[in-house]
Amino acid sequence: MTGTLRCALALARSGRMRLLAWPLAMAALAVMTAVSIDEFYAEPASRAAYAAALEMADVMTALGGASGGLAQLGGMIANELAIMVLPAVAIAGVMLAVASTRAEEDAGRTELVTARPVAHRAPLLGAFAPVTASLLLLAALVVGAMTLVGVPLIGAEDGIAGPADGGALGYGLALAAYGLLFSGVGFVVAELARDARSARMTGLAVVALAYLVRVGVNGAGRGVTAGDDAVGLSWITPVGWFDAVAPFAHMRWAPLLVLAAAALGLHLLAVVLRGRRDLGAGLIAARPGPVSAPRRLGTPLGLAWRLARGSLLGWLLGVVALAALMGSQLPAWIGALQQSEAMLELMGMEADASAVTNMTMAFSALLAASAGIGRIGALAEEEDSERLALTLSRPVGRVRLWSASVGVALAGAAGILIAAGLVYAATGWGALQGDAGKLDAFSVPDTILATAVLLAPTLLLVALAAAWTGATGGSPWPAWALLGASAAILFLGPGLDLPDVLIDTAPLSAVGTVPVDDPVWGAVALEAVLAAAAVVLGALRFARRDVP
Amino acid sequence: MTDLPIIRAERLVKRFGRAIALDGADLTVERGQVHGFLGPNGAGKSTTIRAILGQISLTSGELEVLGMDPRRDAVAIHHRLAYVPGDVSLWPSLTGGQCLDLLAGFHGREDRARRDRLVEAFDLDLSKRARTYSKGNRQKVALVAALALDVDLYVFDEPTSGLDPLMEVTFQQAVRELADRGATVLLSSHILDEVESLCSHVTILRSGRTISAGSLEDLRRATTTTISATFADEEAVRALVERIDGAEAVADASGIHLTAKVERERVAAAVGAVAAADPLSLVVRPPSLDELFLEHYAGAAADDGAAR
Numbered sequence: 001m002t003g004t005l006r007c008a009l010a011l012a013r014s015g016r017m018r019l020l021a022w023p024l025a026m027a028a029l030a031v032m033t034a035v036s037i038d039e040f041y042a043e044p045a046s047r048a049a050y051a052a053a054l055e056m057a058d059v060m061t062a063l064g065g066a067s068g069g070l071a072q073l074g075g076m077i078a079n080e081l082a083i084m085v086l087p088a089v090a091i092a093g094v095m096l097a098v099a100s101t102r103a104e105e106d107a108g109r110t111e112l113v114t115a116r117p118v119a120h121r122a123p124l125l126g127a128f129a130p131v132t133a134s135l136l137l138l139a140a141l142v143v144g145a146m147t148l149v150g151v152p153l154i155g156a157e158d159g160i161a162g163p164a165d166g167g168a169l170g171y172g173l174a175l176a177a178y179g180l181l182f183s184g185v186g187f188v189v190a191e192l193a194r195d196a197r198s199a200r201m202t203g204l205a206v207v208a209l210a211y212l213v214r215v216g217v218n219g220a221g222r223g224v225t226a227g228d229d230a231v232g233l234s235w236i237t238p239v240g241w242f243d244a245v246a247p248f249a250h251m252r253w254a255p256l257l258v259l260a261a262a263a264l265g266l267h268l269l270a271v272v273l274r275g276r277r278d279l280g281a282g283l284i285a286a287r288p289g290p291v292s293a294p295r296r297l298g299t300p301l302g303l304a305w306r307l308a309r310g311s312l313l314g315w316l317l318g319v320v321a322l323a324a325l326m327g328s329q330l331p332a333w334i335g336a337l338q339q340s341e342a343m344l345e346l347m348g349m350e351a352d353a354s355a356v357t358n359m360t361m362a363f364s365a366l367l368a369a370s371a372g373i374g375r376i377g378a379l380a381e382e383e384d385s386e387r388l389a390l391t392l393s394r395p396v397g398r399v400r401l402w403s404a405s406v407g408v409a410l411a412g413a414a415g416i417l418i419a420a421g422l423v424y425a426a427t428g429w430g431a432l433q434g435d436a437g438k439l440d441a442f443s444v445p446d447t448i449l450a451t452a453v454l455l456a457p458t459l460l461l462v463a464l465a466a467a468w469t470g471a472t473g474g475s476p477w478p479a480w481a482l483l484g485a486s487a488a489i490l491f492l493g494p495g496l497d498l499p500d501v502l503i504d505t506a507p508l509s510a511v512g513t514v515p516v517d518d519p520v521w522g523a524v525a526l527e528a529v530l531a532a533a534a535v536v537l538g539a540l541r542f543a544r545r546d547v548p
Numbered sequence: 549m550t551d552l553p554i555i556r557a558e559r560l561v562k563r564f565g566r567a568i569a570l571d572g573a574d575l576t577v578e579r580g581q582v583h584g585f586l587g588p589n590g591a592g593k594s595t596t597i598r599a600i601l602g603q604i605s606l607t608s609g610e611l612e613v614l615g616m617d618p619r620r621d622a623v624a625i626h627h628r629l630a631y632v633p634g635d636v637s638l639w640p641s642l643t644g645g646q647c648l649d650l651l652a653g654f655h656g657r658e659d660r661a662r663r664d665r666l667v668e669a670f671d672l673d674l675s676k677r678a679r680t681y682s683k684g685n686r687q688k689v690a691l692v693a694a695l696a697l698d699v700d701l702y703v704f705d706e707p708t709s710g711l712d713p714l715m716e717v718t719f720q721q722a723v724r725e726l727a728d729r730g731a732t733v734l735l736s737s738h739i740l741d742e743v744e745s746l747c748s749h750v751t752i753l754r755s756g757r758t759i760s761a762g763s764l765e766d767l768r769r770a771t772t773t774t775i776s777a778t779f780a781d782e783e784a785v786r787a788l789v790e791r792i793d794g795a796e797a798v799a800d801a802s803g804i805h806l807t808a809k810v811e812r813e814r815v816a817a818a819v820g821a822v823a824a825a826d827p828l829s830l831v832v833r834p835p836s837l838d839e840l841f842l843e844h845y846a847g848a849a850a851d852d853g854a855a856r
Contacts, residue, residue, distance in 0.1 A: 120622055
């Protein structure tokens with residue numbers, strides 16, 4: 001196709017930041033995890049305890065790694081990484097795909113390019129190359145990190161039972177196919193959606209749905225977590241297919257081939273759809289809307305809410321679904337924990353729901369913070385598109401306008417987290433009715449405590465985003481980076497044996513593993529104060545600086 | 549082969565969902581013409597141009613560009629076509645020069661000398677990053693990129709909307725050079741002066757339909773010359789008003805003002821009659837296409853109003 005190579009090069013050039021950021025971030029994570037696991041579990045004998053602890057906490061296989069193979073170093077690394085890698089790689093696939101296609105089109109650059117001797121599908125085919133390369137690089141770097149600490153590329157570790165065709169390479173192939181499947185999703189959605197924004201939203205919703213179903217399947221002990229060798233219900237979602245490959249336990253080729261075939265099929269579908277589509281419009285036509293708007297749309301708060309309500313409601317739905325799912329699984333999980341009560345006591349752990357509560361609320365806090373930071377990102381987009389300048393040319397004070405938008409972001413994040421806590425508590429309590437023994441193991445006040453405590457880091461992350469965008473007018477990427485780092489430290493920290501100072505300063509972990517441990521009230525107070533200071537600082541800078 | 553129209557559009561229809569953007573539009577651009585493409589906002593000019601570029605598919609109608617199908621043969625056509633869009637957006641992190649190189653790369657060949665001349669003529673600083681360019685400068689980059697190409701057809705969609713008057717002059721000069729070379733130009737513009745000064749033919753679109761198409765000469769012939777004269781003597785004015793068809797008189801403190809719109813054939817006689825009546829002042833204004841165009845545009849508003 002004429003012009004494909006040039007389109008690919010242009011996209012690689014202009015998108016090099018995002019194309020390299022994801023692989024490098026995942027690589028760093030993989031290296032740290034691999035080195036840490038190797039440090040602690042180099043001796044095969046020491047790994048039994050790790051596996052045993054995991055068996056008792058089904059919640060971990062619901063949210064994190066579920067592929068087993070924990071007798072091998074590679075298996076343990078893969079397991080530790082899963083809770084970060086699985087959502088992150090899927091999100092990366094979708095975001096990279098949309099950014100390389102629809103976003104370029106919305107910006108008007110594709111129009112300039114296609115007026116040149118360029119085939120109609122060339123911009124799309126050209127986009128495949130850098131996105132695929134980025135995801136392959138990501139997988140390769142993660143494989144590299146594993147081999148760094150001695151995980152065999154092909155085959156099982158010396159002296160340990162495992163599939164002879166498995167190993168780091170198998171893991172890399174599965175991860176690459178997984179990422180490419182979701183970039184395929186992104187490319188297809190980019191052809192259907194109205195614009196880049198709704199394409200991103202839809203793509204992320206697909207990721208969320210796939211993940212939630214997987215949480216349900218794994219949490220209920222079906223699918224690959226059922227204990228037998230069957231794949232079972234894991235066939236329902238692509239995340240389940242990835243689980244099923246299990247390169248360190250079984251190395252099943254069927255799910256790997258299905259991942260690859262689905263990825264290919266989706267890319268082909270996108271090419272077909274592009275052939276039918278007019279440039280600048282999605283295949284799903286935009287519908288006309290109401291002619292007039294209520295007066296409150298002409299106020300800072302009214303406008304901020306109107307712009308935010310769609311995405312905030314979307315996030316709310318996702319988080320509430322997760323919370324409900326977790327709450328509904330409590331009977332099964334508490335049951336499993338109570339069966340191993342003696343073991344747990346030896347390890348100094350409680351046989352109650354506090355670990356599940358902590359996981360659920362921490363995850364919800366991350367998602368709620370994402371919703372808030374997303375709104376701040378939208379505010380940066382308003383400035384970039386000069387709509388902000390247009391609004392400010394009206395008799396509207398700067399601080400008032402900014403405060404309204406930031407207020408909606410903060411209130412939205414807080415509201416989402418609180419809703420998660422309430423729904424989790426309600427579904428958990430409801431599901432445990434009729435089983436007094438298990439009901440005792442679940443504490444609603446603890447859930448409320450965890451929610452309240454986690455409000456601080458959630459609001460802090462959103463406030464930092466607001467301060468950054470208020471001061472610079474740019475996208476709040478530092479807040480996203482901090483969110484990612486906090487998530488990594490939170491989920492992988494214990495396994496990585498990171499220096500205490502890191503765990504004590506990362507927003508989400510600094511407040512303590514509530515309700516398993518007591519909250520660190522000092523950290524909570526500090527974070528609240530910092531959040532308030534960030535908001536004020538952002539407002540002051542916004543009031544003074546040039547816009548845009 | 550040489551008498552094939554460069555663009556042949558017949559009965560173009562394009563629907564976006566339920567909205568009708570083109571409702572039987574026609575456009576014929578012959579080789580060597582500088583063809584103006586006019587019409588009120590929302591008339592369907594940009595839609596037609598997008599169809600010519602193969603960016604959208606038509607609901608029905610026939611469209612041939614350089615004798616080929618714009619969708620199927622897009623690559624072949626675009627080798628012989630240059631385009632400047634109405635709203636230019638570039639790659640924010642690249643400099644103007646890098647953007648020009650990027651765009652030139654798609655054609656594979658480039659007349660560097662011509663490009664450098666244009667950059668100087670348009671006074672463009674190529675070392676600045678695209679995100680720091682004003683709207684006008686972004687437009688200049690797109691103009692230079694298009695004008696530097698040596699092709700058969702140039703399509704401009706409101707190319708000078710952000711340019712200052714000096715650059716407008718530079719643009720007009722460049723278009724004249726293109727026409728001298730024998731190239732064909734399709735110019736969609738709202739700047740009527742620009743159209744009048746550059747174009748040999750115009751097509752006027754309204755509500756997705758072509759309402760007028762022809763050479764500017766023919767259009768000028770259909771318009772009227774305006775004769776304005778001021779008199780002190782009421783008698784003389786009354787006589788003239790009776791004698792000249794379409795003459796009107798208005799009295800105010802500075803005298804009695806006579807205004808007459810006269811067709812070309814009767815201009816000489818009318819001017820003679822007015823001059824013989826010994827006016828205080830006499831102005832003869834040549835036919836203005838502004839008024840003709842505005843009449844067509846206003847007709848749109850009136851028609852739409854009546855339809856509602």
